[in-house]
Amino acid sequence: xxxxxxxxxxxxxxxxxxxxxxxxxxxxxxxxxxxxxxxxxxxxxxxxxxxxxxxxxxxxxxxxxxxxxxxxxxxxxxxxxxxxxxxxxxxxxxxxxxxxxxxxxxxxxxxxxxxxxxxxxxxxxxxxxxxxxxxxxxxxxxxxxxxxxxxxxxxxxxxxxxxxxxxxxxxxxxxxxxxxxxxxxxxxxxxxxxxxxxxxxxxxxxxxxxxxxxxxxxxxxxxxx
Numbered sequence: 001x002x003x004x005x006x007x008x009x010x011x012x013x014x015x016x017x018x019x020x021x022x023x024x025x026x027x028x029x030x031x032x033x034x035x036x037x038x039x040x041x042x043x044x045x046x047x048x049x050x051x052x053x054x055x056x057x058x059x060x061x062x063x064x065x066x067x068x069x070x071x072x073x074x075x076x077x078x079x080x081x082x083x084x085x086x087x088x089x090x091x092x093x094x095x096x097x098x099x100x101x102x103x104x105x106x107x108x109x110x111x112x113x114x115x116x117x118x119x120x121x122x123x124x125x126x127x128x129x130x131x132x133x134x135x136x137x138x139x140x141x142x143x144x145x146x147x148x149x150x151x152x153x154x155x156x157x158x159x160x161x162x163x164x165x166x167x168x169x170x171x172x173x174x175x176x177x178x179x180x181x182x183x184x185x186x187x188x189x190x191x192x193x194x195x196x197x198x199x200x201x202x203x204x205x206x207x208x209x210x211x212x213x214x215x216x217x218x219x220x221x222x223x224x225x
Contacts, residue, residue: 001122006081014119015075019055021066028058028066034085038101038133039120041156042067042088043146044108051077051107067103069119073111076119082127090141097140102129106146113149117156121163131161175213176205185213192216 002010007018021029044054051072058066058079066086070077080086082102089097102123106116124131136153137145149156175181178189189206192198200206 001126003082003126006083008076008078008082011076011119011122014115014122017055017075017077019052019059019070019077019079020081021059021079025059025062027064028061028087029080029084030087032085032099034083034099036082036100036102036127036129038097038135039123039129040089040097040101040103040135040137040140041116041120041146041149042103042105042137043148044070044105045145045147047108049107050109051075051112054105054107055079067105069102070105070107071112071116071119072107072109074115076115089137090143095140097137101135101140102127106149108148113156117159118163121160124160124164131157131164134160173210175208175210178206181208181213185210185217188213188217188220 001008001012008016010016023029023031046054051070055070055077058070064087066080067088068078068080068082068086070079085099086103087098088103088105089095089101091097104116104120106112120134123129124134134157136150137143138150144150178186178193181189189198189208193200198206
């Protein structure tokens with residue numbers, strides 16, 4: 001994900017479409033500045049209506065109703081920059097939900113929730129908002145929303161965490177050959193290979209991280225003692 005001035009300009013594996021609420025719509029878009037601390041999850045409440053249909057609705061609604069993103073299957077529509085607050089949490093004009101959280105509406109169509117999980121994981125990584133600050137609409141106002149997600153909320157959060165885990169592993173150096181390793185580690189690996197403790201892959205390569213090697217060295221030294 002790439003974000004510039006509160007606008008998501010790129011997503012990984014998901015289409016992002018800018019469909020911003022016009023600044024002329026003063027009720028839906030008050031343009032209050034915001035530094036987001038939470039991500040609030042909603043369902044649109046209209047089964048079968050596409051993400052685009054919901055996006056068009058919020059662009060033209062003449063009321064204190066707005067949110068930041070509408071998620072469909074494989075697509076996300078951005079309604080507001082994440083640097084502006086929106087009216088979505090039901091906790092009042094100065095409520096933390098409205099003034100400090102990013103509102104995400106998940107369309108009630110097939111596989112929209114699957115896309116939302118991937119999108120939220122990317123948003124967490126890009127903004128630094130922690131997983132414990134991903135909350136349902138109910139958290140702010142008691143409303144039974146997101147109505148389709150609440151019955152399996154714990155699994156929803158667990159699935160987001162699963163999406164985050166591979167990302168957290170990016171950039172970790174993996175050594176395929178002894179010659180790639182720091183010299184200090186090479187003597188240990190050579191010794192273990194010669195003793196038959198390490199056999200490697202079928203093609204003769206290894207697959208070690210530095211932490212794995214360190215753990216093996218510590219285990220050997222503890223055994224010696």
